[in-house]
Amino acid sequence: MAITNAFISSSIIPRSKLSSSHSQISLFESITHISLIRDGFGFRQNKYLLRASIDSTKTVGSYSSSDQEADSVPMPIVLIDQDSDSDATIVQLSFGDRLGALIDTMKALKDLGLDVAKGTVTTEGSVIQTKFFITHLGTARKVEDPDMLERIRLTIINNLLKYHPESSERLAMGEAFGIKAPEKKLDVDIATHIHVKADGPKRSLLCIETADRPGLLLEIIKIMADINVNVESAEIDTEGLVAKDTFHVNYRGAALNSSLSQVLINCLRYYLRRPETDEDSY
Template sequence: MALPNSLFFSSCSSPVGLRRSGISDSHSAPHFSSIESSIIRKNFSGCGSITNFSAKKNIVYAANEGPNAVSSTSLTDQDADYIPMPIVLIDQDSDSEATIVQLSFGDRLGALIDTMRALKDLGLDVAKGTVLTEGSVTQTKFFITRLDTGRKVEDPDMLERIRLTIINNLLKYHPESSEQLAMGEAFGVKAPEKKLDIDIATRIYVKEDGPKRSLLCIETADRPGLLVEIIKIITDVNIDVESAEIDTEGLVAKDKFHVSYRGAALNSSLSQVLVNCLRYYLRRPETDIDSY
């Protein structure tokens, strides 16, 4: 069920700048060792314009000037038996003008050009991207806006399509990730050996987050369409979703929603109603939503 675009509205007034990304405001590149320079050339050969470097965290920033603006390959060789934790994070709260998508799969992260093209096929513009390497983990961030409006993505159906598109691309180029993703079975790759007990995996609670909103935290077994289902449950009890952080971590979805009721934070009674409704549905995914 498509929901109104006004459902998501970030309360953060200032967009994420270079400082938030850990990138220097200066356009002069600091001195790099030969190893660091080699890594940068390897990761961004054929890119658009590379505007800034930060030696502290080895962050590379690239502006998007075409489909080949960001590319990345593995930085180190790992043991073949080791499979890192795949993480896909969609952040609606940190930037008032763009939806931030973060992808991490150890240092195996590759085929980012194809990921960008897949997002463009959804009618989205990848305005810019950053790649951060810390230790053995490579994290890639895309700043996404709608091509038709130039604004951040607000429709939960589209947010779910973005999430599933990125996961599908991850499975395509790293089929070994399916062993740690619930979507491995859903997309017909390899089902994960570990199965989560939904009763044990599901945790839901509401925290205070100022006088005008509350923070709803949900942790449950991941599955396709989960985001849209959660938001439908929330709106069915007349609670507004202001912004969200959607985190897919292996087999588990760890989502946070800033919610309010008639412009105010949820009281204890309404919070309990919301938690009970969500827990009832999430623990019984085969149950018809309209039955409770």
């Protein structure tokens, strides 16, 4: 059953049932816990209620002040996976137990010229994970362009900040766009960790952990392109203030040798520690 122009309410599911097993709900199939109502749709887990208005796809959350005091702000995580599916880019979003079927996010992705081929909501313990399988609209091909991948990431984060403003205190983007900036800032000189590992004879695995900021993915890709390192695929993981990215890379169809690996590490470390560096300082 497609969730379009319908208003849906999930049954109130006790925490014991949600945490006892991995329960999965497809956004595009019949859902046993969902029934039609007239005044909107809700997803409730414990005290949190997710709603959409009758004439828009905006999703807003409401909870009492006592709930705010009792619940700490969970870790927001946005994961873009290019490895697990050969035909689609997988985007996974979680924010504790505060997210459900994100119709507003699906609309924002479609506004980028993308198609959400499939979507699922999975509950693991107390965390709700929403997963989208994304392709280019019309071509049904996965997203390869780094600029579009970064636009996807920032679109999802901006939506999270818009509809869950409390997330701003746990996100690096909250510094510029959120209501409340993170209290703890990362020292980028300390936070940056870069490793190159063997990944077979024809490619290497590049692992990067650094302070998140807008345009980070494009910056990393550009640095690699400048030294002719090719990116085959990637997993882009935004965890609050930190970006944890892995890239399958090669140099002219072969794995990186130790010398080139060190050059790559040095280049990335230099620029990732200096987000204010402009192109004229190369």
